[in-house]
Amino acid sequence: MEQRQAITKKLSALVETAEEYDRFIAEASPELLDHATGLTRRFLRETGQWADDVGHEKLALRWGYELLERFLLCGRGEIPCRPFFLLDSLIAKYFSQPEPLCYDKDLLSPLGRFLDGLTSRAVVSRDALITLFYHQYGFGPGQVVRLLGLGPVESQRVYKNFERWRRSGWDRAMTELGLGEAELLEIEEHKVHRPDRVNAEVARLLRVVQGHYRKSEPEHFPCLSREQWADLFGQGYGLDYRVWHLALCRDCLTGVHDLRKDGLADIPAPRIDLHIRPLSKGKVVPFTLNHREGGNGKPTRRPSESLSTTSA
Amino acid sequence: MENPQDGHLRAYRQRLLDALRALPERRRRERSGTLRVFVNHEGVGGLDCDGGKAAFVYVNSKRPVELVELRTEAGLLVGSLCAPALGTKTGEVRIGSYAIEVSITGGSQEGSVRLDARLAVSWPRRVWDAVAAGAARLGQRDWRARPEAEPPAPVPSGTVGPGRLRPALVLQAGLALAVLFLLVDRLGDRVGQGPPVAQVAETPRAQPAKGETSLDQHERMLTSLAQGQDKILKTVKTQQRLENRVRAEQKRMAVEIGHLRSQVTGLSLAKEALVKELTALQLRDRELELSMRRDMVELARALAPMEAGRPVGGRLVETAPRPSTQPPQLAEIRPENPAHPLTFWVSFEEGTPETSIQQLIQEIHGRRGPTNAGWYNVEVNLPEPQTPDGFFESLKKTKIVKAVTTNLTPVPNR
Numbered sequence: 001m002e003q004r005q006a007i008t009k010k011l012s013a014l015v016e017t018a019e020e021y022d023r024f025i026a027e028a029s030p031e032l033l034d035h036a037t038g039l040t041r042r043f044l045r046e047t048g049q050w051a052d053d054v055g056h057e058k059l060a061l062r063w064g065y066e067l068l069e070r071f072l073l074c075g076r077g078e079i080p081c082r083p084f085f086l087l088d089s090l091i092a093k094y095f096s097q098p099e100p101l102c103y104d105k106d107l108l109s110p111l112g113r114f115l116d117g118l119t120s121r122a123v124v125s126r127d128a129l130i131t132l133f134y135h136q137y138g139f140g141p142g143q144v145v146r147l148l149g150l151g152p153v154e155s156q157r158v159y160k161n162f163e164r165w166r167r168s169g170w171d172r173a174m175t176e177l178g179l180g181e182a183e184l185l186e187i188e189e190h191k192v193h194r195p196d197r198v199n200a201e202v203a204r205l206l207r208v209v210q211g212h213y214r215k216s217e218p219e220h221f222p223c224l225s226r227e228q229w230a231d232l233f234g235q236g237y238g239l240d241y242r243v244w245h246l247a248l249c250r251d252c253l254t255g256v257h258d259l260r261k262d263g264l265a266d267i268p269a270p271r272i273d274l275h276i277r278p279l280s281k282g283k284v285v286p287f288t289l290n291h292r293e294g295g296n297g298k299p300t301r302r303p304s305e306s307l308s309t310t311s312a
Numbered sequence: 313m314e315n316p317q318d319g320h321l322r323a324y325r326q327r328l329l330d331a332l333r334a335l336p337e338r339r340r341r342e343r344s345g346t347l348r349v350f351v352n353h354e355g356v357g358g359l360d361c362d363g364g365k366a367a368f369v370y371v372n373s374k375r376p377v378e379l380v381e382l383r384t385e386a387g388l389l390v391g392s393l394c395a396p397a398l399g400t401k402t403g404e405v406r407i408g409s410y411a412i413e414v415s416i417t418g419g420s421q422e423g424s425v426r427l428d429a430r431l432a433v434s435w436p437r438r439v440w441d442a443v444a445a446g447a448a449r450l451g452q453r454d455w456r457a458r459p460e461a462e463p464p465a466p467v468p469s470g471t472v473g474p475g476r477l478r479p480a481l482v483l484q485a486g487l488a489l490a491v492l493f494l495l496v497d498r499l500g501d502r503v504g505q506g507p508p509v510a511q512v513a514e515t516p517r518a519q520p521a522k523g524e525t526s527l528d529q530h531e532r533m534l535t536s537l538a539q540g541q542d543k544i545l546k547t548v549k550t551q552q553r554l555e556n557r558v559r560a561e562q563k564r565m566a567v568e569i570g571h572l573r574s575q576v577t578g579l580s581l582a583k584e585a586l587v588k589e590l591t592a593l594q595l596r597d598r599e600l601e602l603s604m605r606r607d608m609v610e611l612a613r614a615l616a617p618m619e620a621g622r623p624v625g626g627r628l629v630e631t632a633p634r635p636s637t638q639p640p641q642l643a644e645i646r647p648e649n650p651a652h653p654l655t656f657w658v659s660f661e662e663g664t665p666e667t668s669i670q671q672l673i674q675e676i677h678g679r680r681g682p683t684n685a686g687w688y689n690v691e692v693n694l695p696e697p698q699t700p701d702g703f704f705e706s707l708k709k710t711k712i713v714k715a716v717t718t719n720l721t722p723v724p725n726r
Contacts, residue, residue: 052351054321057321061324070337070392073381076390077392077401077403094353124389125386125387128387157385160385175331176328176586178327179322217355219355220355244355
């Protein structure tokens with residue numbers, strides 16, 4: 001009882017300077033994380049999206065962490081304040097939105113958490129966004145540059161994105177998503193033994209997550225018609241839009257590839273090909289070139305893509 | 313026995329706590345690059361901080377701005393500011409060598425965000441800061457000797473904090489400390505020269521040479537410090553002149569924009585006046601058309617009594633309006649004399665409404681027949697002595713009539 005009172009007193013403390021705020025956060029971060037997780041759990045319960053299993057617990061932990069990460073910086077600008085109650089108000093504000101989380105029971109499996117986590121990461125990280133083309137379709141940085149019609153400056157950025165994601169971004173994302181090595185190996189094993197089934201499941205789940213997270217970028221949310229895409233590529237504008245929309249819309253990506261296929265002879269049409277790990281440095285991207293017919297009727301192979309070893 | 317799932321959850325929670333604790337250090341090490349701007353958790357654009365200076369403006373006239381966040385390309389959150397209920401709130405975010413001023417203007421229905429990124433420290437300032445920092449460290453020897461005194465706290469990145477002191481003041485303070493250090497050092501040398509008097513006696517030439525060398529060195533240092541200060545002051549003045557020029561240019565452009573706006577307003581007013589005139593002309597045109605039609609009717613009326621006055625078989629034609637259900641003008645126009653029917657085809661101007669066509673046919677007391685490719689078949693009882701040509705001429709003068717013919721040939725191509 002006394003301990004509980006001490007904790008309550010500590011958490012309801014008023015901080016008046018930046019130093020006090022930093023000290024409070026450092027000392028109370030476990031309680032703050034538990035509190036944010038508890039509020040997330042309550043939201044899921046009250047909206048009928050909760051079940052008592054590990055998948056839901058991990059979802060609550062993950063979102064509690066993400067909300068707390070936002071609070072840590074935002075709270076500094078509200079000093080003097082009572083951080084505990086400020087956290088309450090920020091989380092309540094977040095959950096008051098119509099669809100704050102992308103919730104689907106199928107997204108609680110390891111594969112679902114991987115796809116949901118990766119896509120939600122892509123909303124805030126350009127590194128994750130660019131590498132979605134690899135994780136979802138197996139495209140390396142060179143193919144991404146040509147598929148999106150990017151110039152030299154933008155293409156350098158793409159290579160940097162791949163490199164940074166490989167170096168540290170992927171590890172950090174897996175840690176924050178709570179995906180351990182065992183779960184990742186489980187997904188990879190399923191993919192080896194039943195690739196079609198896994199890719200079909202990925203295609204189905206991607207429709208759910210892409211539709212939800214595309215709303216995070218209002219300007220990039222709407223899909224363009226074929227004529228509009230032709231004009232966009234023909235006139236050479238909308239580079240940001242291409243990157244953000246095509247990474248999160250499989251239908252438009254397929255349409256764009258079809259529109260530009262004459263100039264993309266060695267890049268096959270986008271099809272779901274899940275890759276769990278990031279593209280390693282120097283690794284060749286093997287496209288089973290599904291197979292163009294040559295003049296004599298025999299399938300012809302074209303040289304596969306090599307990842308450039310020049311990193312940022 | 314512990315549930316393995318609980319162990320997984322506990323391990324996950326611990327990893328998240330470790331990640332939270334590592335965030336401040338990650339932010340300190342992060343470089344600027346291109347930052348992504350989020351307003352109310354939605355991406356609205358980017359701010360490129362690699363070019364020295366950058367600005368970003370976002371305005372939403374339909375929804376209030378509640379929260380602004382800045383993230384790097386790796387997704388790291390480096391800045392965050394909540395909007396005020398009303399008015400403007402400003403904060404500063406430090407990332408790498410950049411300082412980004414964030415201004416949010418809040419409202420119940422709308423809001424705006426402005427971001428101004430600039431290099432926090434220019435290169436001449438960095439050079440001079442290094443010199444001043446060295447001298448300042450000597451001044452800070454005092455607090456090191458007194459552990460109870462606190463060193464100045466660094467401003468961590470991502471925080472909202474106050475602006476920096478003016479460069480000139482810090483420059484002056486650094487220079488003063490450097491001069492103080494040199495004086496103290498020189499006095500220390502003089503005091504230290506006491507004991508080796510015997511050496512002086514033994515080597516009378518060596519001692520004065522050592523003192524002169526030290527003094528020369530100090531004088532040279534002071535001279536170079538003063539020269540450095542002059543150069544930096546010149547640079548600061550040049551920068552100020554450039555800033556003044558930019559401000560003047562901005563003012564000039566604001567004036568030009570004002571002129572353009574007034575021109576646009578003038579053109580809009582002129583356009584409105586023209587539209588009003590055009591409407592008035594159209595109304596007048598319509599009135600003239602109606603007046604012309606009335607004249608035609610009057611003319612027909614005038615012709616009819618002349619025919620009616622001629623005796624036919626000893627009997628005068630009745631010209632008084634017949635008490636019938638038909639309107640009076642129809643009774644006046646129709647003479648007693650038997651009229652010969654005339655059938656013809658008439659076409660109308662494009663865009664003529666059906667009601668106008670009907671009205672005209674009624675006015676000439678016609679009977680409408682079939683229609684063929686825009687040609688209307690009409691039959692009228694043409695009163696004598698009016699000839700068909702005369703009738704057609706007067707009909708063609710009607711504004712809505714395009715052409716009249718008695719013999720409809722195959723439809724010409726339009």
